[in-house]
Amino acid sequence: DVVMTQSPLSLPVTLGQPASISCRSSQSLVYSDGNTYLNWFQQRPGQSPRRLIYKVSNRDSGVPDRFSGSGSGTDFTLEISRVEAEDVGVYYCMQGTHWPWTFGQGTKVEIK
Amino acid sequence: QVQLVQSGAEVKKPGASVKVSCKASGYTFTSNGISWVRQAPGQGLEWMGWITVYNGKTDHAQKFQGRVAMTTDTSTSTAYLELRSLTADDTAVYYCARHLSRSLDYWGQGTLVTVSS
Numbered sequence: 001d002v003v004m005t006q007s008p009l010s011l012p013v014t015l016g017q018p019a020s021i022s023c024r025s026s027q028s029l030v031y032s033d034g035n036t037y038l039n040w041f042q043q044r045p046g047q048s049p050r051r052l053i054y055k056v057s058n059r060d061s062g063v064p065d066r067f068s069g070s071g072s073g074t075d076f077t078l079e080i081s082r083v084e085a086e087d088v089g090v091y092y093c094m095q096g097t098h099w100p101w102t103f104g105q106g107t108k109v110e111i112k
Numbered sequence: 113q114v115q116l117v118q119s120g121a122e123v124k125k126p127g128a129s130v131k132v133s134c135k136a137s138g139y140t141f142t143s144n145g146i147s148w149v150r151q152a153p154g155q156g157l158e159w160m161g162w163i164t165v166y167n168g169k170t171d172h173a174q175k176f177q178g179r180v181a182m183t184t185d186t187s188t189s190t191a192y193l194e195l196r197s198l199t200a201d202d203t204a205v206y207y208c209a210r211h212l213s214r215s216l217d218y219w220g221q222g223t224l225v226t227v228s229s
Contacts, residue, residue: 037214041157048207048219049149049157060217092157096214100173101147103157 002027002095006104012112019080021107023093028073030097037096040069040078043106044089052091053078085111114138116208116220123226124198132223134191134208141189142166145211148182148193150204151222158204162211163191198227 003026013019029036040053051060053069056076066081080087088111093104119133134146147162161172163182170182181194191208206223209216 031214035214039215041216043157048222049209049216050219051215051217054213054215054217090156094157094159094216096216099171100161101159101214103159106156 001100002029002098002102004093004095004102004104006091006093006107009105009107011107011109013080013083013109014112015085016082019083019087019109021078021091021093021109023071023076023078023104025074025076025095027098029076029095030073036072038069038071038076039094039096040067041092041094042087042089043092044086047089049092080109083109083111114210114218116210116218118206118208118220118223121224121226123228126199126227126229128198128227129194129196130198130202130225131192131194132206132208132225134193134220136189136191136210139210141184142186146182146184146191147209147211147216149207149209149216149219151207152201152204155204160193160206165191195225198225200227203227 005024007022038056041049043049052063057069068079090106090108092106115137117135142165145162145164148160163170165184179196183192208220210218
């Protein structure tokens, strides 16, 4: 199985400051169709996961533009340009290229 | 709008089975697959498997081999997850999620399954 490794696992951030989460995969996530199926999910406390980003850098409808995704191959990043209080929660990367699909361990974002 | 509404919480004894439902609305049910993902208390997300709704084909993670069954009822736009031979390690919130282009775009609200003697 493809192992997804996130860092850091805990991220205290000051309101209004940027935040960055890394996600590395044990194999390339480039699929045979040329796409890279790397997703980012946000899980607020007590809620279901919500997809933020798909195919590395595509933001879902309704996702604030302070969220952005980047990367290629095996190395990916989720950035929040200016953290707001509503961004508190756990963020997961997930690869959809190889079966079985696998998630990172999660990164907990909290306000300092 | 797309919605996935899951059945309510369950409490089961070790060795029993549980069946969780996920009723879809707001889209053509047979056009997308459905995945099942679980989350143990205080832990991360674990993909269990998925079903291609239009033909019933399933695939699941090896660790659930022989214990899991994923089915659908297209007449009611409902997906089902059945997990057998439950142990305390199966205590978790179980989510259904809709497939779109090798991703999961909409999620249900989750169903807590507690396994306790």
